[in-house]
Amino acid sequence: METSDLLKSIINLPIISRGLAEEMLAGNFRSIFKGQGMEFDEARHYEPGDDIRSIDWNASARFGNPFVKMYREERELTIMILLDVSPSMHRTHIARHGLSPYEQGLLSAALVAFSAEHTGQQIGALFFDRDIEKAFLPRKGRKYLMTLITSALQYQNNVIPRRSQYGSDLASALTGAQRLLKKRSLVVVISDFYSVNWEQEMGNLCRKHDVIALRISDSKELPFPGLITLEDPETGVRIEAPASLDSFKESWSLWHKEKSTWWETQCRKCGASFLELPVDADAPSVLIKFFGSRTKHKHRVRKKI
16 A cells, blocks of 8 residues: 555544544543552541551551551553564565555554544554664654654555564563553554564563554465465565465465464463454454453443452
8 A cells, every 4th residue: 555545544543533432442441451540649547447458557657647548540541552563564465455464553553542542541652673663652642643653654665674583573562561661551562473482571561551462464365376486574585385286275274373373372371352453354343343342341241240
C-alpha cells in the first residue's frame, strides 16, 4: 500500500475507533482487565469497623493515635504500544493482498491509540527491531498521538532492511517497557513474533502489567504453483521451493499451524491475552469483537461469583 493511502486510512480511524473505545474504554477500562489500580489518597483517624489491614502503622506511631490509609481508584491508565518494525514485518512477496504485516500492525496500533485518546488516556510507544529504535514516553493529546503515528509511518517503506542472524529482539523491548512503566499499565505488543527467547521477559511483564499480544500473521496460502523462491527478510537467505507438490503444501500448512499453536501456548503460560490478526482481516471489526468478548467474559465471571 502506498504511504498516502495508508495515511488516508489512518485519518479515518478516529471515527472508526469510537466503536472500539466503547468496548475497550467505556466506563472503567480496568473492568476488562484483571488489575484494579488503586492509589493512596489520604490517612484519617481509625473508626470502629475499619479493616485493621488498612492501618497506617507509621502515621499511627508518629501521632500516637491509630490512622488508616484511604485509597481511590486510578481513573487514568497508561497504554504502551510495542510495535515491531523489523524486516520480517515488511514482507510482501507472498501476499496476494494490499497490506504488509507492518501496515496491518500500524493500523492496529493507531486504532488502539485513537480509542484510548477518546477517553483521555496516556499513550506511549516503543518501536523495536534488533534494538529499541524509538521511544515515546506516555503522554496525552491528539497532537502527540499524530507525532507518534507519523514517526511509525517512516518505517513503512523499509526497502533496505538491516540483516540480522537472529531477527528482532522482542525480549529487549519487553524489558524496556517494564523499566519505563512505573505503575500498572496496559501493554499491547504488535509483532509477527518471529523472534526467539522472549518468553521469560513476557512473563515478567505480565506479572506487573496487563499485556495483550497481537500477532500479525501473513497469508498461509502459497502465492502460485510451481518453483518459487522464498527469502528470509531478516537474514537474506533464499531457498527454492516446489510449491506444486502436495507434500510441500502440507508441510507449509503444518509449519504455520504449529507456530501459531506454540505462540498461543507461550502467551497462556506467561499470562498474556492474545489475538492473531491476519493481514487480510478487517482490523477494526476483529479488535472490537476481541475487546467486546473480553468485556462479556468479565461480566459472566462477576455474575458467577
